[in-house]
Amino acid sequence: MPDKNDEAEITSCKAELRKLASELKEATAAHKLAEEALQNSENKYRSLTEASTDVILTLDTHGKFTYVSPAIETVTGYPCEYFLGRSFTEVIVPEYLELTKDRFRRGLAGEDIPLYEIEVLHKDGGSLHFELNGSSLYNHDGVVIGRIIIGRDVTGRKNTEEALRKSEQFLTDVFESVQDGISVLYPDLTIRHVNGVMKEWYKENLPLAGEKCYKVYHNKDTPCDPCPTVRCLNSGNSEWDIVPGLPGSPIEWIELFSYPIKDPKSGEVTGVVEFVRDITKHRQAEAALQASEERHRMFFESAPIGIMHYNSKGIVTESNDVAILTFGSIRERMIGLDLHVLPNKEFLREITKTLEGERGYYEGLYTSFTGKKEAQIKADWIPIFDNGKVTGGVGIVADITDQRKLETQLRQAQKMESIGRLAGGVAHDFNNMLGVILGHTEMALVQMDPAHPLHNHLTEIRIAAERSADLTRQLLAFARKQTIAPRLLNLNNTVDGMLKMLRRLIGENVDLTFLPGTDLWPVKMDPVQIDQILANLCVNARDSISGVGKITIETENVSTDQAYCAGHPGFVPGEYVLMTLSDTGCGMDSETMDNLFEPFFTTKEVGKGTGLGLATLYGIVKQNNGFIDVYSEPQCGTVFKIYMPRHAARVTAIQSEEHAEPALGGHETILLVEDEVSILQLIMMMLEHQGYSVMTASTPSAAITLARAHPGEIDLLMTDVVMPEMNGGDLARELLSFYPNLKRLFMSGYTANVIAHQGVLEDGVHFIQKPFRNQDLASKVRDILDS
Template identity: 55%
Template sequence: METMKVKIMHDKAPIPVSAEGGYPHVYKIIIVEDDEGLNRLIQKTLNREGFQTESALTGDEARKKISGKPGELILLDYQLPDMTGIQLIQELLEKYGPIPFVMMTGHGNEKIAVEMLKSGAMDYIVKEGDFIEILPEKVKRACAELHGKQKLGQALAESDRLMAAVEQAGEMIVITDVAGLIRYANPAFERVTGYTRNEIIGKNPRILQSGKQTPGFYQELWQTITSGRTWQGRMVNKRKDGKFFTEEATISPVLDPAGSIVNYVAVKHDITEHLRLTNDLHQAQKMESVGRLAGGVAHDYNNALSVILGYTEMAMDRTAPADPLYADLQEIRKAAESSADLTRQLLAFARKQSIAPKVFDLNEAVEGMLKILRRLIGEDIDLAWLPGANLCPVQMDPSQLDQILANLCINARDAIGDVGKITIETETVTFDEAYCADHPEFFPGDFVLLALSDDGCGMDKETSEKIFEPFFTTKELGKGTGLGLATVYGIVKQNNGFITVYSEIGQGTTFKIYLSRHKGMAGRVMEDNPPDPAPSGHETILLVEDEPAILKMSKMILERLGYRVLAAGSPADAIRLAEAHTAEIHLLITDVVMPGMNGRDLADRLSARCPALKHLFMSGYTANVIIHRGVLDEGVFFIQKPFSVKELAVKVRKAIESK
């Protein structure tokens, strides 16, 4: 124990402490003093002032009582029996980090004072005379200082957390002064705009202006925030590389305690990709809706055309070729067949076209079309063919590939107008999950790419967004139906592929079609080419069609071909006729979609009663009950409405004679 003297160092003004919530109630004072009597006296004095206290007589005892947690202040004697106070503090520093303490010493020389302060002492007391009376003030002062440091530390930590949040935020955050000059921008701003902080600090945000907003737009914005209100809105800005981006922004004034504006803060979100994905979704939904409408219209139209073609051909059979009426009937048939071609294009767009898929090499198929395509585009346009190596096979209807190439080449020819070049190329490509996450119309996997490019006039963005819509055309009246590219779109979608278009005014256009690579064997599909003359027969046929005009016309055709026909206007009627007919029924000809029961279910039900019954399905469009996603099942006989007398005759014979 050091000798007590009457000298107090570092005297300062007293610090008031409230009885309710002041510093004595916040901090616990741990008194480390080996003089037991003095220890008790100090403890009693501080308790009287409202402090919580705990005592220790040795350094070892102090180690056990000091937790290193906030809220402790150590009142430490310089000289202890088992160590010095400095040694104890050094141990605690290694264990806990900085420890708040006030050193007491019986020696008032400057060397010891400097040593204590270097060790981190908040203050020190020389134990001389009546120091015990002023000790509470010294402890209060230390507590006040400690409290201030802790509050400052908390404020700094809170500020650091806030700054870290701003720096790491995904939103762009920009702070300007009252003149609108940028004083701060976070990393998200750098990522989106391409400007570094050094490049934009001190600059006006107008360096991002794209020209897409009017001066009045910015004037209204500035009037809003300078009046102390918050502005919210959307604007198109320009990156450092010149590309546009769309952002949603909230700009607010920052006020000082007096209510004066000292800064403006903007929180901005880049919504460019969101707008693109939303637009893609809306476009896909629109195309799907138009496709359903087109498919329904084509189905009903085909039913009407079936009646027109059927009666026209029967009338032609009863009319001599030399009769003037025969030529008129021929014109009616041509018009009906031309109309049927239009409905087939609509069905292709609606992905309800009847197809006969085969596995083939895309390069070989394109090469087989080159001569026809060159005649199609004319001598003034060069056709370049760049086949990819080691191409994977694809599975689709070869006639559909012919449609795609013909339509795209015609479109390119018209875009070129005079002399130019068309390039067709293929390659194998792979899309991973990450790429497809940003392109919802794509699917991960391996694909075969068919690309067709031209150096024609090109298109603007507004036009390219509409080119796949049925009946949309940029050509003069009478020079285009607007179904060519719609047909291409439908064919690609029907074959589980996707198509993209890249075009700029004056820079030409590129269509890229991605078809799934084939991984299995193709099914056998029946040959459709009708021979001449139309074959006839004598078998019994059960004909089921819910459209009365088509039922009557088909019955007449079949009877003229020599068949015995049982005609039913519904599946229920067909079942009753089959049950009542005691002789053999050789063939069921049924529409696909009918009220009450579809054609496939009717065929299954009748086959249970008549296992040898053959089937021929017909429809204005291909329903999924027969054709899964428009693909003919192996061995299924199908005839697409409208059909000619010869086509029906051939299909009937093939179905009856099949094994």
């Protein structure tokens, strides 16, 4: 039987058991409650999970799906069962696989993983953008057993963002691709944004954003005035202006358009967009165009020919002054003139051609529509086309009246030159024949008794020969081939020395007055030519005066400029001594004036004049590089103005020449060379008659042979200038090589520039003009031998 201790222990055990049973009951009840709470919680969260539009899933540590929420099917098109047991690597777009693996490993390792985005495959073959957030799953022992991931489909947002990005990129591309500068400003003129063009233009002032526009764009401390942007801010309207660029920049001028940026609700201006266009080249082009137009306008207005423009109806729209002057009009009447009213039908026909698309040309007489002007004109009419249609024309007109006069004068000068060449050529042979006639006549007269019946006949022959020689000399003077010995002259002294002879020449009924100019410049001329000019003019003036009259000779210094010479064809600008001879005679008409200097032209009766007087004067003046101007009208007298070039050197006094007594001849040796045998024999007879020893040769080669063979000295070479083989000048130089002291006398009908340039003798050269008299020859030879 148990003892009391055992009973007590049993009782205690029962009590403990009852207590334990009670606690167990309570624990069971609490567990049941906990299980119910857990179940409720699970049901609650499952409901939340399954109702969520976000995808909630769990992965084990191997990355296999252990749970997916129903939203997965809506988003990806796959059912939940499709994912369970599969690895997440099977549903990730390959490009995001490494990223996902990395985030999964780091999450298992306990790292805090921030939100990240991946792309997940869709059942239809596309992909979805997911934004993922997750945390680790632990067991009751705190060991990581997987990952819970919450994924949100952000495809729509991404698409929106992409569309927005593309839109922004498009706007940015547009912003940057605009070739004009764009500058966005805050209301206080601070730069908010600029495009690349502005950055390039103002790269020296970068960065531009945050700076005041007037500072970086214009280098100013205060806003520009005027400034279209300031006006835009104040008015709320778009504004425009042209403003200078940055000083020192190649952008000199900009065109600025300012547009307000407004709050869509309040309408308040919150900024300005500036469109900036570099118009430097445009402005330069405008300036160049303007300069070009001004140049062309200047050319148009200052052109020496007339230029005019007319429209398709033949109405003049533009004309320069020359065209207006050519048409004999005034500007007010010329502009707007209908060319169809012009009276000249041929002229009008050529203009009409251009209005039909053809080129027109007219040359001839034009009479102005006022009838006040007649002129010779030349006109080109050129049509102007626009897209194949005639829109008008251009007329280029020139008054060629003066040109035609010049052409007439040129033809006259050429004719005179031709006659001169003919006269010069004839004079040479003619002088040789005259020389034979005159020489033999003189020789015969010397040997004949004056009482002999033939003496008078021979005298008449000599007189006729001398007159013929004078006529030949006049021809040579006209042809500018007479040989002259110019000297420096004071024309006043020369004229004054001629007055007594001139007064005897013109007679007592005509008053001769000389008005000498003061401080007259010197001229270089042969004084004999001055005598010829004065004698010819005074005789002509005397013959033009009926009864009592007056002749006035004046001298003065004059200078001619380009403008004066332009109105006097043939004149050359320079300084001249002017000798004017005027008379009160009957004057001349235009026909006489046109033929004034023609050789053999005369208005005198037959036998009263040769017609060579003024032709001789013309030749003399031209030979001395001078000019003649003549003015005359019927019953109004005549004025001759003779311009002789000023010579720079000082005048030396001219010793008066006394007529020498007949030379006595001599006994020196003379080598005579002449290719005309008759002349050779005649001169030899003259020289031998004067006592000289004469060696003759008809050719230069014969003369050289004769001179080389001659044992003694030869004192004088007397040679013709123009000969076969070589001229007289070359012969003289050849003989000087072995007769260095040989004196030379040249003879010719004219010099042909062998010993004279343009008929002017070189210094130290002795010359005798054919034909010559026996006394003249004797005097000349003696003077040379004694010099």
